[in-house]
Structures are given as C-alpha cells and as structure tokens.
Amino acid sequence: MSPASPLDSLTTAATPRWRTATEFVEATLKAAILEGRLPGGMPLRQEELAERLGVSRMPVREALRQLEAQALVEVLPHRGAVVAEISAADAADLFAIRRALEPAALRLSIPNLGEAQRGQAAALIAAMDVEPDPGRMGLLNRQFHMALYAAAGHPRLLVLTEQHLAAFDRYLRFHLAAQGRERMAQQDHRAMLEAAAQGDAEAAVTVLEGHIDQAAEAIARFFAARAAQRC
Amino acid sequence: MSPASPLDSLTTAATPRWRTATEFVEATLKAAILEGRLPGGMPLRQEELAERLGVSRMPVREALRQLEAQALVEVLPHRGAVVAEISAADAADLFAIRRALEPAALRLSIPNLGEAQRGQAAALIAAMDVEPDPGRMGLLNRQFHMALYAAAGHPRLLVLTEQHLAAFDRYLRFHLAAQGRERMAQQDHRAMLEAAAQGDAEAAVTVLEGHIDQAAEAIARFFAARAAQRC
DNA sequence: TAACGTAATGTTGGATCCAATCAACGGTCG
DNA sequence: CGACCGTTGATTGGATCCAACATTACGTTA
Numbered sequence: 014m015s016p017a018s019p020l021d022s023l024t025t026a027a028t029p030r031w032r033t034a035t036e037f038v039e040a041t042l043k044a045a046i047l048e049g050r051l052p053g054g055m056p057l058r059q060e061e062l063a064e065r066l067g068v069s070r071m072p073v074r075e076a077l078r079q080l081e082a083q084a085l086v087e088v089l090p091h092r093g094a095v096v097a098e099i100s101a102a103d104a105a106d107l108f109a110i111r112r113a114l115e116p117a118a119l120r121l122s123i124p125n126l127g128e129a130q131r132g133q134a135a136a137l138i139a140a141m142d143v144e145p146d147p148g149r150m151g152l153l154n155r156q157f158h159m160a161l162y163a164a165a166g167h168p169r170l171l172v173l174t175e176q177h178l179a180a181f182d183r184y185l186r187f188h189l190a191a192q193g194r195e196r197m198a199q200q201d202h203r204a205m206l207e208a209a210a211q212g213d214a215e216a217a218v219t220v221l222e223g224h225i226d227q228a229a230e231a232i233a234r235f236f237a238a239r240a241a242q243r244c
Numbered sequence: 245m246s247p248a249s250p251l252d253s254l255t256t257a258a259t260p261r262w263r264t265a266t267e268f269v270e271a272t273l274k275a276a277i278l279e280g281r282l283p284g285g286m287p288l289r290q291e292e293l294a295e296r297l298g299v300s301r302m303p304v305r306e307a308l309r310q311l312e313a314q315a316l317v318e319v320l321p322h323r324g325a326v327v328a329e330i331s332a333a334d335a336a337d338l339f340a341i342r343r344a345l346e347p348a349a350l351r352l353s354i355p356n357l358g359e360a361q362r363g364q365a366a367a368l369i370a371a372m373d374v375e376p377d378p379g380r381m382g383l384l385n386r387q388f389h390m391a392l393y394a395a396a397g398h399p400r401l402l403v404l405t406e407q408h409l410a411a412f413d414r415y416l417r418f419h420l421a422a423q424g425r426e427r428m429a430q431q432d433h434r435a436m437l438e439a440a441a442q443g444d445a446e447a448a449v450t451v452l453e454g455h456i457d458q459a460a461e462a463i464a465r466f467f468a469a470r471a472a473q474r475c
Numbered sequence: 476t477a478a479c480g481t482a483a484t485g486t487t488g489g490a491t492c493c494a495a496t497c498a499a500c501g502g503t504c505g
Numbered sequence: 506c507g508a509c510c511g512t513t514g515a516t517t518g519g520a521t522c523c524a525a526c527a528t529t530a531c532g533t534t535a
Binding site (some may be wrong): 477488490494497498503 | 507518527
C-alpha cells in the first residue's frame, strides 16, 4: 500500500488513459461486446478493426487473444475471430458459475467488511434507483456486488467473480426487458446490505442465492418464450 | 454433435499436433510453469524464448498474452513478463476457488454420470496407485477429478474448474513433499467414486469438501513450516 | 448431373524492422 | 556526500511485409 497523498487524485484521474494500444483495443472491444453492441456470431476482421480504431493489426491480434481467454470471442486458426454466441445454455452455465463463486466470496468478505464498503454499496443502491440507462445499470449492479465481496481477500477469486458478473451484462438487457426494470430486485440488494451490516453472513448468502436463482429463472423464461415465439 | 464414426479415432489420435506456433509456445510454457520447471518470479525474455523454441518473437508475444489471462505469468507494460509468484496467500486463494467450483460441478454431474466416466475414474485411481512420477501424478489427479465432473454440462464451468485444478499442480510437489506421497488421499478418491456410483451427490460432495480442505491445510502447514524455518 | 480436382482470392499466422519506453549508469550541482 | 538529471543499453510495443492456410468458385471428368 502506498501512503495516501493529495497527488493520488492526479493519477486516479489520469488512469483511464491507455498505456498501450493493445489495452485500448481490448477495453474497447470488451465494452462493446458486454454492452451488446457487437452481436454474438459477428465476425471480427483484424484489418477492419485496426482501421476503425486507428491502430495497426498487431494490437488487434493481441487483444483478440486476450478476449479469447476470457471467452468473449472465439478464435479459429486461420479462420478468424467471431463474437462468442449467447444462448440459454450459456446463460445457465454462467449462472452456475456465479452461483458457486459469489456465495463463497460473500461469506469470506462479510467478516472483514468495513464502513467504507458498506457506504459505497448503499450509495450504489441509491444510484440504481434513479439510473435510466440500462448500460450503466449493469455497471452499477456489478459495482454493488463487488463492493460487498471486496473484503474477501483472495484477489483471484474476486477477479473471477467480477469477470463472470461482467459476462452476465450481455444478458442483462434481456433480464430488464423480461421483468420490467423498475426494481431489478432492489429489495434483495437492500436485504443483502442489511444482513452484511449486521455481520450475518448466512442470511446474506441466503438472499444472494435466491437473488441469483431468480435472475437465472427470469433469463431461462425469457429464452423459452423467445424460442416458442420463433417456432 | 457429429455422428460417431470409426474415423473419429484418426482425428483424436492426430490432435496432439500443434496447429500454430502460438499454440505450441503456449502449451510448452504452460506445462513448464505448472510442472515447476520455471520458478515464480523468473523473467521471460521474448527473444530468448523465441530462440530456444525455434520460432520468432511474435508467437511468443501472443502466447504470453494468453498465459497472462490465465494468471500464469504477469506482464508489465514495457517491462516484460515474469512467471507468476506462488505463495501461501495464492494457494489459499486457489483453494477458495476450487472449494467453490468443484462441489458445484460434482453436484451437477453426478445425476448424469455414465458408466464410461465411472470406469475411467476407477482406472485413474488404479493408475495413481502405481505412478511413481510426481509430474504425471498431477495429470492423473486432474483427470480423475474431471472425469467425475464431466457430466455436469456447463462447459464454461468445467473449463474454469480444470484451469484451477491445473493451477494447483504448481503446489502439488509441496503437497507430496509435505504428507508423503504413498496415498494422496486415495481413500477420498475411492469414497467419492463410490458415492457417485450410487448417485448420492451429497455424500460425494461432503467427501470432496473434506478432500479439498485437507489439501488446503496441508499446503498451509507446509508454507508455515517453511516460513518458520527461513526466519 | 454430381463429384472431384484445381485455381483464385481474401484472411490470418509469422518474420523482420523501427520506434517508444524503461532501467541502469555516470556526471554534475547543491 | 547525497540527490537530481541526462545519456546509454537493452527490451518491449507497433508497423509493415511475406508466407501459409481456408474458402469459394470454376472447370473437368466419370
């Protein structure tokens, strides 16, 4: 930990500058895929991406490799990259992972949770109440969950959890469309924060498990309905 | 699913040929790191790796990117890549992840487990009984666990599980050194297979959780002893 | 007509070259 | 004597060029 200093505001404000072109391309593509602007199955031509992003093909190649490792794109040798498909099965897969990871992270985090994280979580709940944009909604939801897990230690567990929470963003628009966005299970969020504040890990985990299961069912119903509609 | 055919044996036998140089480099480095031949903290110079592996720097660069996404190497911009460090904290992190993922995978898999996987698992237990090489031991252990989880569906969950089971290989030598290798909790393996064969998911999960916790404690003790010895 | 073989085209994988950045060293100034 | 500053060497990041592969279309042959 570096000592706190007024100069920190400089660096934190300057952080969103990309250090390398590869990082820029990776972040740009990742955001575009997660926010649904690039549909599943869409081919990603290296040359075209390079031209549009104002870089050469090389940073694009490296970024695609990293996105491949995150299962956001699928790369076939000599055939190029396509945006990973979304499907009911993939959503269920994702929920199985979240259902395993997030309760574990929450259990580990709650005993160490500090006032700072609780305040941040409360602020994020309030922000979600008034957020109109579904895109930012996903970000706020992710930040809220991660605020609750932040004290778990175990950096790898937290990175994994955040990655799959972010991957869920690709399905979030369906979720919002399916069950009206007025309350994205906000009462669950409040209950989790309440239980966390009282140090009751098991109560918080119970709410969280119901929260995830409910979201999983909503998405499954949405896909089932869409499948029925199409056939 | 493609229809089964006698020709499948050809392709499966020919699979271990590398399709691209990048794949070759990635697999080579990954194996070297997991088997402990490359110690944590060791710098990986692109030029040197390229020369030793008989390729140019470019496949090395791409391979390092993918290994970075798997947390096997750490890449600092303009400063190069180093093999990820191992530590008591990282081992605990890894075990927290395994402890979350593997019971979930096992629960999902047991109801669908077929005779083929059970037979494979039994064969792997027998193979572990007579395997002298610790390096291959890790592979057999991983294959045994994955055989039990294989019927879970949810490909992403299985890939994650296998990745972190493989990451554990870096600590396996310590584990074997710590608690004698004569039985790497082979009775746990047998008990899990037994419970799985009877379709008793909860019993199998209970054994598995104890299995993982025991390994975690053995590793923690080993690190504690080493720290005490060094100071 | 259908299947095979071949050529053309576009895309990716790999190699080489150049530029940007970082670390270390040495000199200078306080 | 210590801290700051420019320079040098080494290494990575990025661009361009060439080769290998896959797909498509076309022509040939049974």
